[in-house]
Structure formats: C-alpha cells, structure tokens
Amino acid sequence: MSACSDPRRSAGATDIGSPCPVCSTPLDSGGLDWHFICPACRYEAAALQPQINQDTAHAGLDEASRAIGLKDLRVANFRDLVARLKTFKERGSLLEIGCAHGWFLDEAQQLYSTCGIEPDQRILDSQVSTRHNVRQGYFPAALRADETFDVIVFNDVFEHLPDVRQAVAACRRHLNNEGLLLINLPSSTGVFYRLSKLLCRLALPSHFERMWQKGLPSPHLHYFNRRNLQALLATGKFSVRADGTLRSVRLKGLYRRISYASKRGMVQNALTCVIVAVMALFLPLLPSDIIYLIAQKEAES
Numbered sequence: 001m002s003a004c005s006d007p008r009r010s011a012g013a014t015d016i017g018s019p020c021p022v023c024s025t026p027l028d029s030g031g032l033d034w035h036f037i038c039p040a041c042r043y044e045a046a047a048l049q050p051q052i053n054q055d056t057a058h059a060g061l062d063e064a065s066r067a068i069g070l071k072d073l074r075v076a077n078f079r080d081l082v083a084r085l086k087t088f089k090e091r092g093s094l095l096e097i098g099c100a101h102g103w104f105l106d107e108a109q110q111l112y113s114t115c116g117i118e119p120d121q122r123i124l125d126s127q128v129s130t131r132h133n134v135r136q137g138y139f140p141a142a143l144r145a146d147e148t149f150d151v152i153v154f155n156d157v158f159e160h161l162p163d164v165r166q167a168v169a170a171c172r173r174h175l176n177n178e179g180l181l182l183i184n185l186p187s188s189t190g191v192f193y194r195l196s197k198l199l200c201r202l203a204l205p206s207h208f209e210r211m212w213q214k215g216l217p218s219p220h221l222h223y224f225n226r227r228n229l230q231a232l233l234a235t236g237k238f239s240v241r242a243d244g245t246l247r248s249v250r251l252k253g254l255y256r257r258i259s260y261a262s263k264r265g266m267v268q269n270a271l272t273c274v275i276v277a278v279m280a281l282f283l284p285l286l287p288s289d290i291i292y293l294i295a296q297k298e299a300e301s
Contacts, residue, residue, distance in 0.1 A: 020038035020041060021043070022043045023043075023228075025039060025040040031200065032208075035212075041231060044222065046220060048212065050219065051217050052119050071101075074103050078108075084244070085182060087242075088241060088296075089151060093112065093151070094108050094113065094114050094151040095114075095153065095174070097157055098118060098154065098156075099117065099118050100120075100123055102128035102131055104155050105131075106131070112151065115134070116128075117134070117138070117143075139167070140174060148175060149179065150176050150179050151182065152179070152181050153181075154182070154185070155184045158185050159185045159220045159221065165232070165235065168233060171297075172297055178296055179296070181233070181294070181296075182293075183295075184291075185229075185292075186211070186220070187288065187289055188224060190289025195207070226293070238296065239296050239298055242293070243292065245291055245292075248288060
C-alpha cells in the first residue's frame with residue numbers, strides 16, 4: 001500500500017526517456033504503453049495511477065478474502081524478518097510505512113516500540129488502529145520534522161511509492177544514527193514475474209498486469225532486483241548489511257489470494273491455482289519472487 005507522499009499528486013509522469021531513479025539512464029519501452037525498462041540497470045517502471053481511498057477503485061475488490069489469502073504467508077515471513085532485524089538491533093523504536101492490517105507490527109512489538117503509517121482508511125477501519133499506534137496519512141507528511149526512529153520498515157510497500165529517491169532521502173532524515181532500513185518487495189528476477197513477462201510477449205498480458213496490480217487501488221509503480229535496489233540505496237548513503245529471499249507461495253489461502261480481484265471465472269482461477277501449487281514444489285530451486293534488504297544509515301562524512 002503506497003504511503004509515501006500523496007500519489008494523486010505525483011504519479012503518472014513516467015514515460016519513454018524519463019530518467020531511471022537508480023542510474024539516470026533514459027527509460028525504454030517495456031512493450032506495453034504503461035511499462036518501461038532501464039537498459040542499463042534493468043530497473044522497471046509503470047505509468048499506472050494509484051487511487052487509494054477512491055470508491056470506484058475498490059469496486060469488485062474483496063479485501064476480506066485478500067487478507068485471508070495472504071495472512072499465513074505474510075505472518076510467517078514477518079517472523080523471519082523480525083528475527084533477522086534482531087541480529088542487528090535488539091530493541092529501539094520502529095516505524096512501519098504502509099502497515100496495512102498490522103501483522104508485522106504484531107510481531108515487531110515484542111522487541112521494539114512500534115508505530116505505523118497507513119493511508120487507506122478502509123484498512124484502518126479494520127481495527128488495526130485499535131491494536132497499534134497507527135496514523136492515517138502518507139510518509140513523510142504524517143511525521144513531525146524532528147521525529148526519528150531506530151528502524152524504518154517497508155513490507156510490500158516500496159514498489160508502490162511514486163518517488164523512490166524522495167522516499168530514501170526521507171528515510172535518512174527520519175532515522176537515528178546507524179539506524180536500519182528494511183525493504184521487502186517483489187523481485188524482477190523472480191520465476192513467476194519472468195513467466196508473466198513471457199506470457200505477455202505471447203499476447204497473454206493478464207498475468208503480467210496482475211503482477212503489477214494494474215487496476216487495483218495501489219498498483220506497483222516499480223520493479224527492482226537485488227542489485228539495482230542496492231544501488232538506489234547507495235545514492236541515499238545506505239550500506240546494505242544483509243539480504244535474502246522470502247516465500248512467495250503458501251498453499252493455505254492460495255485460491256482466495258488468486259481470486260480476490262480476478263475478473264476471470266471460477267474455472268480459470270482454479271486452473272491457475274493448480275498450476276501455482278504444482279510450481280510451488282520446485283520453488284526452493286528457482287529464483288524467489290520476494291527479496292529483502294536490510295541497510296544501515298551511513299555516518300555523515
């Protein structure tokens with residue numbers, strides 16, 4: 001869920017020739033009128049329009065089914081991430097940007113003093129704000145200029161942000177000395193993403209559009225791999241301390257996850273579910289569709 005600045009004021013400017021936010025190389029067309037690729041670092045971008053808190057964008061979207069389909073997978077991944085953070089910082093203050101249903105905060109509050117930011121009023125109304133200290137709004141506008149934290153976290157959020165360079169700079173301002181930045185996001189080198197690109201080249205774009213969450217209230221605006229994400233963080237004076245992969249598929253809740261926003265029929269959704277379930281047997285041997293990086297704020301020179 002996008003939570004960095006108000007995307008209604010800044011999205012949609014990406015086009016052929018726009019500078020790559022990682023290396024400033026002009027972007028090339030990715031083959032669709034809204035998709036672009038950097039020929040140098042392989043960063044990918046989309047000229048899609050976020051519509052958070054707009055009623056029409058939520059029509060046909062079953063948020064309850066989405067939550068059920070994702071919860072087990074996300075909670076298991078979040079436990080792993082909190083354990084990884086603990087190896088670098090065992091206590092302190094933690095801010096999660098785009099905290100959604102509060103599942104990461106549920107895990108993190110056992111070690112840290114937690115705070116969250118979430119722009120989507122519908123999610124806040126699902127009682128996450130009664131369990132945690134959560135502010136409605138966008139990052140960094142929802143913070144005081146002098147507020148700082150020991151850890152800032154983006155879980156499946158960074159790829160939704162309109163201006164990732166601005167976000168990295170804001171993280172540096174709002175982190176204490178030697179503070180940590182955790183980013184967990186989908187990877188452009190993942191097996192499911194690569195398969196969706198292949199199908200798109202074969203004139204079957206629906207899976208590729210779903211990977212970008214095209215037509216949903218907060219679509220993906222960026223796709224990174226480990227190398228170009230690390231390069232982006234370096235421009236903001238962050239040093240990567242750890243990286244890794246997370247599970248992208250869990251059989252429990254899989255059908256709900258596939259069908260919650262699908263316009264395909266029940267038979268097609270079921271077939272997709274079977275294909276993904278079979279592929280899941282081989283996923284440990286294949287490139288993961290979810291990566292994470294833990295970076296540390298470098299000292300001022």
